[in-house]
Each structure stands twice: as C-alpha cells, then as structure tokens.
Amino acid sequence: MNIIEIRNLKKNYALGKTTVYALRGIDLAIEKGDLISIVGPSGSGKTTLLNVIGCIDNATEGSVKVSDREITKLNDRQITDMRLHHIGFIFQTFNLIPVLNALENVEFPLLLMKKQSKNEIRKRAEKLIDEVGLRDYLKHRPAELSGGQRQRVAIARALVTNPDIVLADEPTANLDSVTGEQILNLMKDMNRIEQTTFIFSTHDANVLKYANSVVKIRDGLIVKEA
Amino acid sequence: MNLMIKIAWRNIMRHRGKSLVIGVILFVGAFLMTIGNGVISGMDRGLQKNIVNSFTGDIVLVSEKQESDEVFIEMMGKTVEPINNFKQVDSLLKTVDDLQKWVPIGKNGALVLNEEGGAPGFTFLIGVDFERYQKVFPNTMKAVEGRLFNPGEHGVLVPTGARKQMFEVSNIWFIPEGCGVDTTSMFKEAKEMRSNLVSKQSIVFMGMGADNTSTDIRLGIKGIVRYNALNQIWGHFGIVDIESYRNCIGYIAAADKASLVLSDADKKLLGGEDTDLDNLFSVDGMITENVFAPPRSSTKTSTAPKAATGPSLADAIQTDLDDGTYNLVLVLLNDHSKLDEKVKAVNQRLKASGVGVRAVPWKKAIGAIGSMAVLIKSALFVFVMFLFFVAIIIIVNTLSMAALERTSEIGMMRAVGARKGFISTMFFGETAILSFFFGGLGIVTGYVTVRVLALCKFTSDNDMVQLLFGGDTFHPLLSGGDILLAVIQLTIVTLIAVIYPMQVARSITPLDAIARE
Numbered sequence: 187m188n189i190i191e192i193r194n195l196k197k198n199y200a201l202g203k204t205t206v207y208a209l210r211g212i213d214l215a216i217e218k219g220d221l222i223s224i225v226g227p228s229g230s231g232k233t234t235l236l237n238v239i240g241c242i243d244n245a246t247e248g249s250v251k252v253s254d255r256e257i258t259k260l261n262d263r264q265i266t267d268m269r270l271h272h273i274g275f276i277f278q279t280f281n282l283i284p285v286l287n288a289l290e291n292v293e294f295p296l297l298l299m300k301k302q303s304k305n306e307i308r309k310r311a312e313k314l315i316d317e318v319g320l321r322d323y324l325k326h327r328p329a330e331l332s333g334g335q336r337q338r339v340a341i342a343r344a345l346v347t348n349p350d351i352v353l354a355d356e357p358t359a360n361l362d363s364v365t366g367e368q369i370l371n372l373m374k375d376m377n378r379i380e381q382t383t384f385i386f387s388t389h390d391a392n393v394l395k396y397a398n399s400v401v402k403i404r405d406g407l408i409v410k411e412a
Numbered sequence: 413m414n415l416m417i418k419i420a421w422r423n424i425m426r427h428r429g430k431s432l433v434i435g436v437i438l439f440v441g442a443f444l445m446t447i448g449n450g451v452i453s454g455m456d457r458g459l460q461k462n463i464v465n466s467f468t469g470d471i472v473l474v475s476e477k478q479e480s481d482e483v484f485i486e487m488m489g490k491t492v493e494p495i496n497n498f499k500q501v502d503s504l505l506k507t508v509d510d511l512q513k514w515v516p517i518g519k520n521g522a523l524v525l526n527e528e529g530g531a532p533g534f535t536f537l538i539g540v541d542f543e544r545y546q547k548v549f550p551n552t553m554k555a556v557e558g559r560l561f562n563p564g565e566h567g568v569l570v571p572t573g574a575r576k577q578m579f580e581v582s583n584i585w586f587i588p589e590g591c592g593v594d595t596t597s598m599f600k601e602a603k604e605m606r607s608n609l610v611s612k613q614s615i616v617f618m619g620m621g622a623d624n625t626s627t628d629i630r631l632g633i634k635g636i637v638r639y640n641a642l643n644q645i646w647g648h649f650g651i652v653d654i655e656s657y658r659n660c661i662g663y664i665a666a667a668d669k670a671s672l673v674l675s676d677a678d679k680k681l682l683g684g685e686d687t688d689l690d691n692l693f694s695v696d697g698m699i700t701e702n703v704f705a706p707p708r709s710s711t712k713t714s715t716a717p718k719a720a721t722g723p724s725l726a727d728a729i730q731t732d733l734d735d736g737t738y739n740l741v742l743v744l745l746n747d748h749s750k751l752d753e754k755v756k757a758v759n760q761r762l763k764a765s766g767v768g769v770r771a772v773p774w775k776k777a778i779g780a781i782g783s784m785a786v787l788i789k790s791a792l793f794v795f796v797m798f799l800f801f802v803a804i805i806i807i808v809n810t811l812s813m814a815a816l817e818r819t820s821e822i823g824m825m826r827a828v829g830a831r832k833g834f835i836s837t838m839f840f841g842e843t844a845i846l847s848f849f850f851g852g853l854g855i856v857t858g859y860v861t862v863r864v865l866a867l868c869k870f871t872s873d874n875d876m877v878q879l880l881f882g883g884d885t886f887h888p889l890l891s892g893g894d895i896l897l898a899v900i901q902l903t904i905v906t907l908i909a910v911i912y913p914m915q916v917a918r919s920i921t922p923l924d925a926i927a928r929e
C-alpha cells in the first residue's frame with residue numbers, strides 16, 4: 187500500500203522577474219513503513235519536495251496524495267490538521283520550543299490533538315523519550331541539550347503522534363559524523379519499532395546505507411529509483 | 413489552555429527585557445490613567461458641589477428675551493433681562509418631576525460710587541430673599557466679619573474679594589456696621605495705609621438696569637463674607653436683599669414703601685461735595701437699615717423716590733416679593749446626572765405655556781468658568797487619551813518585533829500542527845498576563861496615590877487651579893465606577909495593542925521559519 191503518491195508534481199518560485207523551476211514533474215510512490223532517502227546535490231529540489239509532501243508548501247501543479255488525501259486541495263485549517271495528525275517533522279535546526287523542556291516538547295503535539303488524557307500523554311511521551319535514549323534528560327530545556335540530543339528529542343516528538351510519515355530534511359547536516367550516524371541509526375530503529383514511514387533527505391552519499399531505498403533527484407527531476 | 417498559559421508565562425520570563433518594557437509602559441499608562449480619572453472625577457464632584465450646589469443650581473431659568481446664556485459673568489454693561497412673572501413660572505416648575513428646589517434671584521451689575529470722589533468701582537449684585545436663598549444653597553458662605561442677614565433685613569453682604577477689589581479702586585475699606593477695622597483680615601497694602609485709611613460701613617450702589625432707570629441706593633454692610641469654596645470667583649458677587657436690589661436696578665419692587673429719602677446733606681455727600689467723614693458717620697440716620705438715594709437725573713418715574721411710609725420690608729410677605737421682578741430662577745435637580753434630559757423637559761414645559769422663560773444648563777450660564785472647566789476637563793481627557801495612544805504605539809511596536817524575532821519558533825509550532833488560533837491565543841496570553849500584573853499594579857498604585865493626594869489637601873488661591881480642583885482644595889476621587897473605567901481602559905489598550913502583533917504572529921508560516929535557517 188502506498189502512503190504517498192505523487193504525480194507530475196511541479197513547483198515554481200517567482201524570483202523577481204524570473205521563475206525558478208524547483209520541481210519539474212516528479213512522479214513518486216512510497217510504500218507504507220519504508221525508510222527512504224532522497225539524495226541530490228544542493229539546489230536539486232530535495233527540500234522543496236519534502237515541504238510539499240509535509241504540507242508546509244503548496245504545489246504549483248500536479249497531484250500529491252498523502253494517506254489517500256489529495257493535499258493540494260486543502261485549506262489552511264485542514265493543512266494544519268494534516269500536519270498534526272499524519273506527519274512528523276524533523277528540521278535541521280529550530281526543532282524545539284525553547285521554553286519547554288524535553289518531555290514537554292514531546293508532549294506538545296499530543297496536547298494540541300487533545301485526544302488523550304494528561305496521564306496517557308505523559309506516558310506516551312516518556313516512552314518515546316526513553317526510546318530515543320534521553321531518559322535522564324526529561325527536564326532539560328533545549329538550551330541545555332547538545333545538538334544530537336536535540337535531534338533525538340525532535341525524533342521523539344515527530345513520532346509521538348503515530349504519524350503516517352516522518353519527514354527529515356538533512357537531519358544530520360548540523361551534526362558531527364559520529365552523532366549523525368547515531369541519529370540515522372536511531373531513525374532506522376524507530377522505523378522498525380514504530381513501523382513509521384521515514385523520508386529523509388541528504389546530499390551525503392555516506393548516509394545512503396541507512397535507507398531501504400534511495401530516490402535520486404537532480405534539477406527538480408527524479409534521476410532513477412533504486 | 414494550561415499549556416498555553418505555561419508557554420506564555422515562560423516566554424514572558426524568557427524575554428524579561430521586553431516583558432519589562434511592555435510592563436512598565438502598561439504600569440505607567442494605567443497609573444496615570446487612574447490618576448487622571450481621579451482628578452477628573454474629583455473635579456466633577458467639586459464643580460458640582462462648589463458651583464452647582466453652592467451658586468448656580470443645575471438649571472438656570474432666564475427670560476426668553478435674554479440673548480446670551482452667560483448670565484452670571486457677562487460682559488460689563490450687558491444686563492440680564494428681567495423675569496416679571498415668577499409666580500407663573502413657579503407653579504409651572506411644580507409640575508415637572510425630579511426638580512428638587514428652586515429660588516428666584518435678581519442678578520445684575522452695579523457701580524460702587526466712590527464717596528471720596530474717585531472713580532467708581534463695579535460689582536455684580538445678587539438680589540435674594542436671603543432666608544429662601546439659604547434653603548436652596550445652605551452653608552455656602554460664612555461671615556468673616558459682622559454677620560449674615562437677619563430675616564427681612566435690608567443691606568448688603570460684601571465678599572472678601574469684592575472688598576479687596578473695591579479697595580484697590582477707591583482706597584476705601586469697607587467694614588460691617590457696628591464693627592471696627594479688623595486688621596487681621598487686611599492684606600498688606602491696606603495695612604500699610606492703616607493710619608489714614610478711609611473705612612465705611614455702607615456702600616452706595618448705582619444699579620445698571622437695561623434702561624436708564626437705575627437708582628442710587630445706600631446699603632448698610634451687614635457682613636463681610638467668604639464663600640466656602642471658589643471664593644475668588646464668587647467674590648465678584650455682592651449679596652443684596654431682593655427689594656433693595658429691585659430699587660437699585662430700577663425694577664418694580666413688591667413693596668417699595670420703606671424707602672427713605674436722603675437728606676440734603678446726604679445728597680451733597682453722594683455728589684462728592686462733602687468730604688468730612690466724621691460728619692457722615694456721626695449722623696445716626698445715615699446708617700439706618702436702608703437708605704434709598706434719589707433717582708439720578710436720567711431715571712424715570714417708575715422708580716421715583718417714595719416717601720418713607722412706616723413698616724420695614726420685614727413685613728413684606730413671600731407672595732408680595734414674588735410679585736416683583738427677578739432675573740433668574742436657579743433650579744436644583746434630584747439627580748444631577750439627568751441635567752440634559754431635565755433641561756429639555758423644563759424647556760418643553762416652559763415653551764408650551766408661553767411664560768417667556770427658557771432653561772439653560774449651569775455650564776452655559778456660568779459662561780467662561782463653565783467653558784474653562786470643560787476645557788480643563790477635556791485637556792485632562794485628551795492627556796489620558798494621549799497616554800492611551802502612546803502606550804498602544806509602543807506596545808504594538810515592541811510586540812510586533814517580538815513576534816518577528818520568534819519566527820522560527822512560531823513557524824516550527826505551526827509545522828508541528830499548531831493552528832493559527834493557538835498562536836494568537838499564546839501571544840494574547842502573554843500580553844494579557846503582563847497587562848493584568850503591571851496594569852493592575854498601576855491601577856492599585858494610582859488608587860493609593862489618589863487617596864494620598866486627597867489626604868494632602870493641597871489648596872490654591874488661583875482661579876484656574878481652583879477650577880481644576882473643583883474647589884479650593886485638591887480632592888481627587890476614585891469611585892468604584894472610576895476604577896472599573898480604568899480597568900476597561902486598560903483592557904481596551906491591551907486589546908488594541910495586541911491586535912496587530914497577533915496578526916503578525918498568526919501569519920508566520922513554517923516556510924518563514926525554514927527560510928530563516
């Protein structure tokens with residue numbers, strides 16, 4: 187079953203008088219539970235593609251289905267709820283709410299969903315924090331955590347809502363190689379434990395080995411699927 | 413909700429500097445607004461007490477022929493039109509609800525003839541049946557020398573201000589009948605002249621009627637009076653019994669029988685021919701109850717001197733007095749706040765019945781003073797509004813900047829699934845908390861300050877300042893309503909100030925946050 191189906195996706199940016207064709211006709215299907223890496227040089231359109239899939243940018247043309255919903259036709263409220271209920275996001279930086287500690291950051295999306303009791307939320311968040319190995323850092327605020335620890339919190343938060351997909355745009359770009367590897371290993375583990383679909387982008391060929399499959403992208407087009 | 417307050421509170425603590433800036437603005441704004449409210453409120457109450465309840469009443473009835481509404485302190489030379497049918501007006505007023513009490517008075521200007529031969533002075537005269545007047549305006553003045561009127565008595569009560577003014581013009585120091593010169597009440601210049609000070613116990617007024625029907629009239633001074641409040645302003649008004657007033661202005665008196673023709677010697681005196689003061693005061697008859705001078709050359713027959721015929725005016729009964737001429741009827745309301753409504757109601761009634769009288773609200777009747785009071789109040793109001801404005805501008809600026817500085821954080825929250833409403837509420841929550849604490853503290857501090865200021869009992873002799881004070885003493889006042897007003901003002905400031913920054917914060921998208929990376 188495909189969790190993502192993309193057909194003829196185009197994305198243009200107006201840049202002054204010129205138009206930047208960031209995505210020029212992407213066709214892509216991703217299976218549920220997959221761990222996919224999108225690889226390509228800088229400027230090839232990786233971020234743009236992830237943003238469109240993640241409902242934080244809109245397509246210029248084409249069709250994007252996430253969990254059987256055509257997201258190109260949703261209004262702001264629906265898009266927001268889509269992000270909350272179906273998608274987990276891991277950014278390079280600025281992942282966490284500075285005034286909340288690690289545990290509270292992980293609880294945050296669940297509190298927005300208002301589906302569970304406080305107790306259930308706390309339990310679920312603690313479980314995730316535990317799984318990403320931050321049991322001893324529950325009460326630490328982002329400023330008191332290292333870069334790698336922050337990415338771990340971000341992963342826990344992305345997973346806590348049981349989303350259909352987790353998107354990570356170059357999650358290791360700001361980390362040293364050892365920490366970066368740990369994070370990728372963690373994503374691999376979490377993909378197995380929680381059976382969540384993971385898509386991460388990278389321009390580093392070294393990280394490809396962590397992915398189940400790789401999508402190569404260049405100049406806004408998919409080169410070949412492997 | 414819990415989460416929101418937690419985030420809002422921690423954000424406040426995190427951005428302490430900015431929070432403090434906004435907090436201080438809210439504090440100062442709320443503080444000054446509260447004090448402003450207190451001063452305005454105190455002024456209102458003071459003006460009500462010291463003008464309306466002491467002097468003008470809420471509504472002033474004037475003749476329809478009266479052009480200007482400013483009947484109390486009008487330009488010199490202009491006269492107030494007479495009301496000759498008070499009885500009719502009186503029975504009409506009885507049919508209007510919520511009028512508490514009223515009193516008819518005479519009010520016009522008079523020259524104070526200088527018996528020493530110098531230039532004449534000028535004063536306003538208020539002609540009243542004193543007993544009746546005091547029932548409507550009780551305890552508004554006290555005699556600092558001499559006494560107030562006895563029932564039915566003729567004479568004049570001279571305010572301290574008028575005495576001083578007359579002294580400055582004529583160098584004559586007026587004292588009450590039977591009293592000596594009291595140096596303690598004198599001001600410096602008078603004291604310096606003490607050795608050759610000319611003092612007199614009666615005044616010769618020359619009324620300034622509309623036509624040339626005025627009469628010189630000598631009135632014994634019964635007392636030197638001081639108004640309990642706004643003595644500077646009310647000091648321009650000498651109080652005369654109504655019948656003497658009518659004679660002086662040349663109106664038809666209800667009972668003008670008790671007049672006494674001046675002897676020839678006295679005529680000479682008035683003409684300034686006789687300067688022998690000892691002679692004047694040695695004549696017992698001169699300082700009698702009431703001495704009417706003969707008409708001046710221009711006067712008409714209606715007020716020609718009457719021969720003295722027996723009984724004093726003390727015998728003239730109320731109805732007799734009301735047959736004569738007045739100028740104004742001063743009406744006090746049960747509920748002062750209903751002024752405009754009642755003016756309308758009274759005017760309707762008056763018009764329908766065609767008595768030739770119309771109603772004017774006190775602020776108009778008091779003219780410049782009323783406008784000045786309104787002006788001072790407006791200035792205060794504008795000041796408060798200005799604070800409002802400045803506070804809003806600064807807060808809008810600071811908050812908008814704060815919103816933009818937090819683009820990545822807010823964009824990330826949105827990316828994780830926070831709706832616009834969440835962002836607005838969070839943002840509003842922060843401002844509301846600041847407003848509640850700092851603004852609340854400002855209101856409390858303002859309240860305490862107002863109480864302390866009221867306890868200080870600052871006084872002033874300056875007319876302008878007295879208007880601001882609403883009396884001689886500064887007595888700012890905060891009622892529950894005023895505090896509620898301050899809270900509402902604070903809320904409005906907060907709401908207005910937060911709208912734009914909230915809009916800024918709401919419109920931040922996850923993309924904005926990513927673009928920042």
Ligand SMILES: Nc1ncnc2c1ncn2[C@@H]1O[C@H](COP(=O)(O)OP(=O)(O)O)[C@@H](O)[C@H]1O
Pocket residue numbers: 199200201206207208226227228229230231232233234235
């Ligand atoms: N907001 C934008 N405005 C204009 N051009 C953009 C914008 N975002 C991305 N682009 C352009 O689109 C292309 C793809 O960018 P991006 O998706 O960020 O590539 P990658 O993430 O692979 O480095 C680039 O040429 C980039 O300059």
Ligand SMILES: [Mg+2]
Pocket residue numbers: 232233234355
């Ligand atoms: Mg990129």
